[in-house]
Amino acid sequence: MVSRVVYGRGSFNQLPEIVESKRVNTKAPFIYLVDEVFKGNSWLTSRIPLSYNDEIIYISANEEPKTSQVDELVEQIILSHQDKPSGIIGIGGGTLLDLSKAVSIMLTNEGEAKDYQGWDLVKNPAVYHVGIPTISGTGAEVSRTTVLTGPEKKLGINSDYTPFDQVILDPDLTKDVPKQQWFYTGMDCYIHCIESLQGTYLNAFSKSYGEKALELCKNVFLDTSFSEEEKQEQLMMASWHGGMSIAYSQVGVAHAMSYGLSFLLGVKHGVGNCIVFDHLEEFYPEGVALFKEMKQLNNIQLPKNICANLTDEEYDIMIKVALSLKPLWENALGKKWDQIMTPKKLKSLYQLM
Amino acid sequence: MVSRVVYGRGSFNQLPEIVESKRVNTKAPFIYLVDEVFKGNSWLTSRIPLSYNDEIIYISANEEPKTSQVDELVEQIILSHQDKPSGIIGIGGGTLLDLSKAVSIMLTNEGEAKDYQGWDLVKNPAVYHVGIPTISGTGAEVSRTTVLTGPEKKLGINSDYTPFDQVILDPDLTKDVPKQQWFYTGMDCYIHCIESLQGTYLNAFSKSYGEKALELCKNVFLDTSFSEEEKQEQLMMASWHGGMSIAYSQVGVAHAMSYGLSFLLGVKHGVGNCIVFDHLEEFYPEGVALFKEMKQLNNIQLPKNICANLTDEEYDIMIKVALSLKPLWENALGKKWDQIMTPKKLKSLYQLM
Numbered sequence: 001m002v003s004r005v006v007y008g009r010g011s012f013n014q015l016p017e018i019v020e021s022k023r024v025n026t027k028a029p030f031i032y033l034v035d036e037v038f039k040g041n042s043w044l045t046s047r048i049p050l051s052y053n054d055e056i057i058y059i060s061a062n063e064e065p066k067t068s069q070v071d072e073l074v075e076q077i078i079l080s081h082q083d084k085p086s087g088i089i090g091i092g093g094g095t096l097l098d099l100s101k102a103v104s105i106m107l108t109n110e111g112e113a114k115d116y117q118g119w120d121l122v123k124n125p126a127v128y129h130v131g132i133p134t135i136s137g138t139g140a141e142v143s144r145t146t147v148l149t150g151p152e153k154k155l156g157i158n159s160d161y162t163p164f165d166q167v168i169l170d171p172d173l174t175k176d177v178p179k180q181q182w183f184y185t186g187m188d189c190y191i192h193c194i195e196s197l198q199g200t201y202l203n204a205f206s207k208s209y210g211e212k213a214l215e216l217c218k219n220v221f222l223d224t225s226f227s228e229e230e231k232q233e234q235l236m237m238a239s240w241h242g243g244m245s246i247a248y249s250q251v252g253v254a255h256a257m258s259y260g261l262s263f264l265l266g267v268k269h270g271v272g273n274c275i276v277f278d279h280l281e282e283f284y285p286e287g288v289a290l291f292k293e294m295k296q297l298n299n300i301q302l303p304k305n306i307c308a309n310l311t312d313e314e315y316d317i318m319i320k321v322a323l324s325l326k327p328l329w330e331n332a333l334g335k336k337w338d339q340i341m342t343p344k345k346l347k348s349l350y351q352l353m
Numbered sequence: 354m355v356s357r358v359v360y361g362r363g364s365f366n367q368l369p370e371i372v373e374s375k376r377v378n379t380k381a382p383f384i385y386l387v388d389e390v391f392k393g394n395s396w397l398t399s400r401i402p403l404s405y406n407d408e409i410i411y412i413s414a415n416e417e418p419k420t421s422q423v424d425e426l427v428e429q430i431i432l433s434h435q436d437k438p439s440g441i442i443g444i445g446g447g448t449l450l451d452l453s454k455a456v457s458i459m460l461t462n463e464g465e466a467k468d469y470q471g472w473d474l475v476k477n478p479a480v481y482h483v484g485i486p487t488i489s490g491t492g493a494e495v496s497r498t499t500v501l502t503g504p505e506k507k508l509g510i511n512s513d514y515t516p517f518d519q520v521i522l523d524p525d526l527t528k529d530v531p532k533q534q535w536f537y538t539g540m541d542c543y544i545h546c547i548e549s550l551q552g553t554y555l556n557a558f559s560k561s562y563g564e565k566a567l568e569l570c571k572n573v574f575l576d577t578s579f580s581e582e583e584k585q586e587q588l589m590m591a592s593w594h595g596g597m598s599i600a601y602s603q604v605g606v607a608h609a610m611s612y613g614l615s616f617l618l619g620v621k622h623g624v625g626n627c628i629v630f631d632h633l634e635e636f637y638p639e640g641v642a643l644f645k646e647m648k649q650l651n652n653i654q655l656p657k658n659i660c661a662n663l664t665d666e667e668y669d670i671m672i673k674v675a676l677s678l679k680p681l682w683e684n685a686l687g688k689k690w691d692q693i694m695t696p697k698k699l700k701s702l703y704q705l706m
Contacts, residue, residue: 001354004513007558007601160357169558204586205360205522208594212565233557241561248360 001247002131002142005167012132012170016049019087022128028083029053033073033100035092035134036060044091044134044173053081061095064262064269067113067150070102077107084108087128093185094138094147094269097131101146101162104129113157114150122159131164134173136235137185137270139192139243141167147269154263154321169240171232183221183300184270186235187291189242190217191273194287195252196245199331206249213242221294252332253283253341257349260322264314265306275302279352283332307353318350319343354600355484355495358520365485365523369402372440375481381436382406386426386453388445388487389413397444397487397526406434414448417615417622420466420503423455430460437461440481446538447491447500447622450484454499454515457482466510467503475512484517487526489588490538490623492545492596494520500622507616507674522593524585536574536653537623539588540644542595543570544626547640548605549598552684559602566595574647605685606636606694610702613675617667618659628655632705636685660706671703672696 006014019030029052036058038044048056057073077085084107090100104126106113116122133141140146144163145156156162177185193214196206216238220231258272267275278295281288295302307315323329323346329337359367372383382405389411391397401409410426430438437460443453457479459466469475486494493499497516498509509515530538546567549559569591573584611625620628631648634641648655660668676682676699682690 001356001358003354003356005354005558008556171557203361204524204583204590205358205593208565208569208587208590212561216561230557234561237557237561240558 001144002163002167003165005169007169009170009172011168012047012173015047015089015132015168018166018168019049019089019130022087024086025083026052027081028086029055029081030087030089031077031085031103032056032089032091033096033103034058035096038091038134048091055080059092059096059099061093063266064149064154065095065099065102065147067102067117067148070099070106070113070148073099073103074106077103085127087130089130089132091132091134093133093135094140094188097133097138097140098146098148100129100131101126101140101164102148102157105146105157105159105161113148114152116157116159117148117150117153117155119158120160122157122161124161126161128165130166130168132168132170132173133236133239135177135181135185136174136232136239137187137189137242139189139239139246141169142240142243142247144247149263153324154259169236171229171236174232174236175228179298180300181270183298184268184274186217186220186238187274187277187294188270189213189235189239190221190291190294191254191277191287192246192251193217193242194284195254195332196249198284198287199250199252200334201250201327201331203248206245206247209241209245210249213238213245216241218290221298222290250327250331252328253280256322256325256328256332257346259325260318260350261306261353263321264310264318267306271303274300275306275353278302279349305353307350315347315350319346322346354497355516355520356518358522360522362523362525364521365400365526368400368442368485368521371519371521372402372442372483375440377439378436379405380434381439382408382434383440383442384430384438384456385409385442385444386449386456387411388449391444391487401444408433412445412449412452414446416619417502417507418448418452418455418500420455420470420501423452423459423466423501426452426456427459430456438480440483442483442485444485444487446486446488447493447541450486450491450493451499451501453482453484454479454493454517455501455510458499458510458512458514466501467505469510469512470501470503470506470508472511473513475510475514477514479514481518483519483521485521485523485526486589486592488530488534488538489527489585489592490540490542490595492542492592492599494522495593495596495600497600502616506677507612522589524582524589527585527589528581532651533653534623536647536651537621537627539570539573539591540627540630540647541623542566542588542592543574543644543647544607544630544640545599545604546570546595547637548607548685549602551637551640552603552605553687554603554680554684556601559598559600562594562598563602566591566598569594571643574651575643603680603684605681606633609675609678609681609685610699612678613671613703614659614706616674617663617671620659624656627653628659628706631655632702658706660703668700668703672699675699
């Protein structure tokens with residue numbers, strides 16, 4: 001689990017104090033991986049404390065994070081600094097947080113990031129890493145995985161060394177998230193709660209976290225009585241609890257299918273989940289009904305016909321990626337899931353999207 | 354925060370696997386601090402893995418843990434083993450868990466336990482320590498403090514090194530808790546939720562944890578539709594979330610007054626909270642009304658007139674201990690708390706108990 005967390009509006013201002021005590025020496029820099037939407041945004045960047053050889057690397061979150069991107073970042077950091085970094089600080093959404101976790105691992109582990117996609121393959125502790133979410137919903141700030149698209153699969157580096165050593169939860173940082181993205185990312189949390197709470201892997205630990213996250217999501221997207229500030233705070237906590245819930249349970253049909261879409265078409269995780277979930281009444285009747293209500297109330301138009309022009313070979317790739325995620329299917333549909341979710345059935349679902 | 358947690362019925366069986374990887378060498382033992390109610394209970398003790406110089410020390414939880422008791426345990430452990438322990442494993446309720454946290458700290462920090470009562474006074478990381486609760490409600494399994502009665506005060510060793518490195522949450526371990534104790538300890542959680550949720554220090558982080566804990570407490574003590582197994586699971590999670598809630602907020606009137614009772618009369622924390630809370634309608638009207646309902650539904654008779662024969666000097670000691678806990682009073686009654694809770698007012702409340 002995350003070792004330390006601070007929470008509160010303005011808590012981002014504690015960053016200098018938090019990181020400085022972790023500096024190994026003056027040649028060992030802190031590397032800030034920051035979403036490039038914040039480039040030139042002095043409200044945020046002026047509060048990033050740069051001393052000695054500390055560096056900000058701006059990264060676009062327009063595409064899902066890749067193992068090759070992790071390897072390039074690690075090489076860039078090693079080549080441009082004399083010493084191994086004192087720490088990696090990720091500032092952004094799921095993409096930036098996952099990249100930061102992966103880079104901190106790959107700075108102390110040999111080989112390539114793709115070698116570590118899976119469960120408990122990481123040998124050495126990562127360098128100190130801090131996560132600072134600027135959008136809420138993915139749960140990446142609290143999870144023990146870092147989801148990456150590799151040459152062969154989209155799969156996390158799931159290990160005890162993956163979670164952040166420190167997280168800063170400052171709801172102020174989410175105030176300028178565009179409305180669509182706010183919805184898609186929030187729905188990442190909503191959808192994984194539905195999948196986890198309805199899953200066969202559920203236990204009382206995950207249930208209690210998942211129920212709270214679900215309640216907070218409903219407040220944010222269905223209850224118009226809360227202020228913007230309250231919604232920022234509630235969605236930040238929904239994401240946190242949702243991430244904790246998943247740590248000891250599992251997602252399901254929507255996430256498995258969304259991974260297929262991301263792998264083939266590069267569809268971002270948040271919107272991909274929404275596109276898929278919108279067609280899953282058969283598996284999650286109540287959850288999908290409520291989702292459609294939220295979509296309407298928040299004036300969201302989902303992309304349509306994204307699979308319209310795919311070839312059979314392309315469908316096969318998506319289906320292979322999605323069906324490879326066995327724990328997700330077993331959680332959703334039970335031990336005999338493969339009798340329900342055949343390649344043919346899966347293709348018919350993708351064809352709706 | 355706690356670094357690692359496993360949850361589930363039977364998860365106690367993972368203990369050997371969990372601790373063995375942490376053994377420093379064959380001369381560095383694991384020391385198990387176990388509630389003496391489990392002495393001779395082979396259902397539990399046969400599953401404690403003893404190798405090399407590992408040792409079980411049985412400890413009575415009849416009295417609240419003391420700083421002097423911590424110092425004695427540390428001395429006993431150092432004198433009887435060649436090397437510093439590989440780890441301390443606490444198995445029991447709040448008393449055993451708090452002792453385990455404190456002993457693990459004092460094995461690596463000079464001086465006496467009383468020197469560390471307060472906030473962030475601990476200099477060196479503690480030895481590896483594992484917490485295994487066998488009763489639910491205190492939140493000691495997840496908190497960053499270890500409440501101890503010292504020569505001058507009852508106050509926690511509150512530090513970043515206090516939380517357990519590993520927690521095992523196995524609801525099975527709580528199956529034989531006597532009914533009264535189950536209620537008193539569960540009410541510790543209920544009462545700290547009420548105090549925290551109604552406090553001025555509340556933020557969205559603590560609120561979300563506190564609300565979930567409160568909901569689970571109500572399920573356990575007011576809703577007769579749940580099975581014993583479900584109640585064990587729900588109260589275990591209520592304790593966990595309640596402890597997390599308190600980490601970023603504060604308790605209030607009941608805890609401050611209960612500390613006074615414990616210090617002077619040695620009243621156990623759980624029952625002390627209940628005795629006090631029963632008379633706090635003025636400060637927590639809804640919470641106390643619901644408490645009285647739970648008390649009735651669960652056939653609980655609280656001790657009465659425990660302050661009947663106290664001298665003025667004894668009252669003064671209790672009042673001094675209680676009023677010294679300024680953050681608790683400020684959380685409960687605001688910045689001008691001392692105009693509301695005068696020594697005279699406090700005495701009149703104690704006289705009801």
